[in-house]
Amino acid sequence: MEVIGLDIGFGYTKATNGQRFIVFKTVYGEAAELQFREQLLSDPEEEDYLHVEIDDHNYFVGELAERQSLERYFTLDQSQFVAEFTKVLALTPLANMVERQEPIKLVAGLPISHYRRHRNELINILKGQHPLVVVNKNGEREDTVVRVSEVRVVPQPFGTVMNLMLSELGEVRDRRFLTEKIGVIDVGFRTTDYTIADRTRYSERGSRTTDTGISRAYSTIASKLQESSGVNVELYRLYDAMDRGSIKIHGKRYDLKLVKEHAYSQLASAIATDANRLWANDWDIDRVMITGGGGAVLAPFLTGLLKGEIMPIEPGTDTRLNNVRGYWKYGKRMWTRGSGAKKTA
Numbered sequence: 001m002e003v004i005g006l007d008i009g010f011g012y013t014k015a016t017n018g019q020r021f022i023v024f025k026t027v028y029g030e031a032a033e034l035q036f037r038e039q040l041l042s043d044p045e046e047e048d049y050l051h052v053e054i055d056d057h058n059y060f061v062g063e064l065a066e067r068q069s070l071e072r073y074f075t076l077d078q079s080q081f082v083a084e085f086t087k088v089l090a091l092t093p094l095a096n097m098v099e100r101q102e103p104i105k106l107v108a109g110l111p112i113s114h115y116r117r118h119r120n121e122l123i124n125i126l127k128g129q130h131p132l133v134v135v136n137k138n139g140e141r142e143d144t145v146v147r148v149s150e151v152r153v154v155p156q157p158f159g160t161v162m163n164l165m166l167s168e169l170g171e172v173r174d175r176r177f178l179t180e181k182i183g184v185i186d187v188g189f190r191t192t193d194y195t196i197a198d199r200t201r202y203s204e205r206g207s208r209t210t211d212t213g214i215s216r217a218y219s220t221i222a223s224k225l226q227e228s229s230g231v232n233v234e235l236y237r238l239y240d241a242m243d244r245g246s247i248k249i250h251g252k253r254y255d256l257k258l259v260k261e262h263a264y265s266q267l268a269s270a271i272a273t274d275a276n277r278l279w280a281n282d283w284d285i286d287r288v289m290i291t292g293g294g295g296a297v298l299a300p301f302l303t304g305l306l307k308g309e310i311m312p313i314e315p316g317t318d319t320r321l322n323n324v325r326g327y328w329k330y331g332k333r334m335w336t337r338g339s340g341a342k343k344t345a
């Protein structure tokens with residue numbers, strides 16, 4: 001039996017078995033024809049080659065799809081996301097991480113506002129036996145079966161809270177969290193989730209999802225770029241450019257530093273306003289934690305705007321992984337803790 005945490009975000013899909021992490025951009029597409037494979041092979045930059053066949057469809061997943069697929073699937077719509085995207089996005093890392101037929105106990109998340117609506121649907125999609133083919137870099141195909149025996153779906157920021165509270169063994173790590181009231185702001189690519197962990201209890205009142213993810217800033221920049229270059233740059237192709245602060249289109253370099261600063265500070269102020277309003281009654285919050293990949297990007301803009309004590313982000317942590325780490329620890333606690341007898345694989 002293997003416990004897996006799976007966080008299918010609009011920006012990145014993250015999975016872990018506690019030892020290894022698989023992280024890829026949440027995009028997939030039709031696998032390209034064989035003659036392209038020669039080129040792929042000789043590409044020294046090639047990192048993760050994620051290629052699967054599911055239900056007779058051949059897919060490139062993540063960065064490979066971004067680079068090589070002619071037709072690509074990417075969405076920012078929650079209903080479409082769950083119904084059409086989760087299967088490919090979930091089975092790909094599971095097939096790459098877990099031995100054939102090994103039963104998987106899975107913890108996955110949904111944004112707070114979609115939790116009730118999509119929870120059962122997500123469980124139904126993921127649970128059960130899923131035959132598929134994994135294709136490696138050399139084009140060698142291997143039949144496998146992903147066997148998901150249990151699925152637990154939790155509200156997304158719950159993962160970050162669990163990650164704070166629990167050790168790698170699923171034990172309570174820091175007793176401080178048992179006595180404190182902590183506000184969590186999870187800024188993702190599309191959504192921002194707000195939640196309060198009040199002495200380990202989850203507070204409905206202080207929890208909400210808004211669409212103030214990083215992609216909002218990306219959209220502003222994409223439309224500016226369309227005006228100046230005439231090219232409609234897909235949002236998921238902007239990550240590197242945003243990181244670098246410039247983009248080259250048709251040979252011409254566009255500087256993004258100023259527009260980026262402006263878009264990020266606007267976004268941060270929208271998020272801070274939402275948080276301060278949502279938590280107006282919760283003035284007894286001990287500390288506020290900023291998480292999610294977008295949280296790391298916006299943290300410098302958010303401090304000063306948010307009320308209360310903000311927990312500093314530990315240098316060197318990839319905040320995109322906070323939820324998935326917590327999902328895994330929670331699964332560990334639920335399914336393996338203190339019961340050696342249950343561990344028969």
Ligand SMILES: Nc1ncnc2c1ncn2[C@@H]1O[C@H](COP(=O)(O)OP(=O)(O)OP(=O)(O)O)[C@@H](O)[C@H]1O
Binds near residue numbers: 189192294295296
């Ligand atoms: N090392 C990194 N690599 C790529 N993006 C990063 C990195 N660190 C921070 N980011 C930022 O993280 C954002 C994605 O964050 P995250 O993975 O938490 O979103 P998500 O969970 O996919 O989205 P959502 O929660 O809305 O579904 C990117 O838009 C980027 O701005």
Ligand SMILES: [Mg+2]
Binds near residue numbers: 010188189323
């Ligand atoms: Mg997320």
